[in-house]
Amino acid sequence: MADGRRDTDDDPFAGESILDALTSDPRARERRRRPGDRDRDPDDVRRERADGLRQRALGRGREADARRSRLAEIQTLIAGRHRLPARPDEDDARTRGPARDGDAPVLRPGGATRDPHVRERPTDPDLADEIEFAQDLQAVTPRVLVTPLVVGLNVGVFAVLVLAFGVPLMNPGANDLLTWGANFAPLTTAGEWWRLVTCMFLHFGLIHIGFNMWVLKQVGPMVERLLGSPGFLVMYLGSGVVGSLLSTWFNPDVVSAGASGAVFGVIGALLGVLVLGHGVIPRATLARLRRSVFTFVLLNVYLGFSVPGIDMAAHLGGLGMGLVCGMVMVRPDMLVTAEGRGGRDLTAVALCGLAVMWLLVAVPDAAGGDVQVFLDADRADRQVAREFRDHVLDYDRGVLDARAFADELDALLDRIADTQRQVEAAEGGGRAPLPELARLLHWRRLAYEDMLEHLRTGDPNWRDEYRAKQRTVDELEAGLR
Secondary structure, eight states, X not given: OTTSOOOTTTOTTTTOOHHHHHOSOHHHHHHHSOTTGGGSOHHHHHHHHHHHHHHHHHHHHHHHHXXXXXXXXXXXXXTTSOOOOOOOOTTOOEEEOOOOTTOOOEEOTTSOEEOTTEEEOOSOHHHHHHHHHHHHHHHHSOOOOHHHHHHHHHHHHHHHHHHHHOOOXXXXXXXXXXXXXXXXXXXXXXXXXXXXXXXXXXXXXXXXXXXXXXXXXXXXXXXXXXXXXXXXXXXXXXXXXXXXHHHHHHOTXXXXXXXXXXXXXXXXXXXXXXXXXXXXXXXXXXXXXXXXXXXXXXXXXXXXXXXXXXXXXXXXXXXXXXXXXXXXXXXXXXTTOOTTHHHHHHHHHHHXXXXXXXXXXXXXXXXXXXXXXXXXXXXXXHHHHHHHHHHHHHHHTXXXXXXXXXXXXXHHHHHHHHHHHHHHHSOOSSSSOHHHHHHHXXXXXHHHHHHHHHHHHOOTTHHHHHHHHHHHHHHHHHHHO
């Protein structure tokens, strides 16, 4: 071998790897040997094998990237932000997009070519089923209409109340929302039944509305595609009203607001589809959704019974009504055609109507003559407190002198006295906390009288007495509101 290379005619292991050469069993070596390797240069054989390994590794990486991309497409498709290509036919596992001039064919391993606009069906059967499920959802309900509308209404109402009417952004009080339609049993059962609906679009602060709208935005599009937009709207409103009625029944002393009952109805509807959806939803998707839904429900039930201030009556009422609606609307062909939705939607309307009418009769009357007196007096007291703060600021800036400030303060004291007399004259024993409000008015009047005395006589000791009484006012106000 003058050129430093092995002679393939003399070397029995030419064209073989070192592992082949060291294998003691000649039959094993023969099985590992590729046809034609004896007649080729060993270096070429090794390079070809290394190239093959690299190509296989690249192929697996591309397949993983494609899988991740398709999963992302499934999620965006269900959320209603994207449209996948049309479903492949049963006898054709590929979907062809429109060809464009200048598109070059893609070279396959082995020299074959494919059209770059051909989307191949994934080899993973679970992934393929999920893609087909997402495509079926989009085909049977092409547009998601109700979910973004409901989210927009909730956010719009919240923004208007905060920006235009001064409702606190983070922690509004019960009376702040009561004026705009929050649910309160004494008022609702006294004839203001519209509060059962309006309370679904009011929220106690940014965190409250943020959580509710996040859950609705995540789950709502899929449920709306499953049920159809009309059925979804029936289920959403029915669940919200039933939840509000149960809150009125079991929590008559609580001012309630929020979309939580209706959002739990959406979760309940999805749960109903999952319970009866065997053969409708792919196995992998069904298992994943069941885990998520059951975890969400159990976690919220635990939090509702362990954390004070959560209206579990509204949550469970909405969940139950949504579950019934979801089970009624399930059809074996619900992912094949929209035909038949109308009849099931009417059935859901009838069930929601029966539930609401039964609750309207069953919910005890919580109205009382003292409720309106309390609301009017509380509103008057809040107005007096706001005007007092404005007068203090004007006095500090020099807009009002001591005499003018004293006259304004004297007028506020007359209004407090009138409100206090109305509260004390009202009948007690009802649901409204009239005694607490009367004490608040009494201590507010004493604090303002101390300041008025200082303005008129120059009493140097007024400040400590005023601050002590104002602390009592703040404590009473915090307990009442």
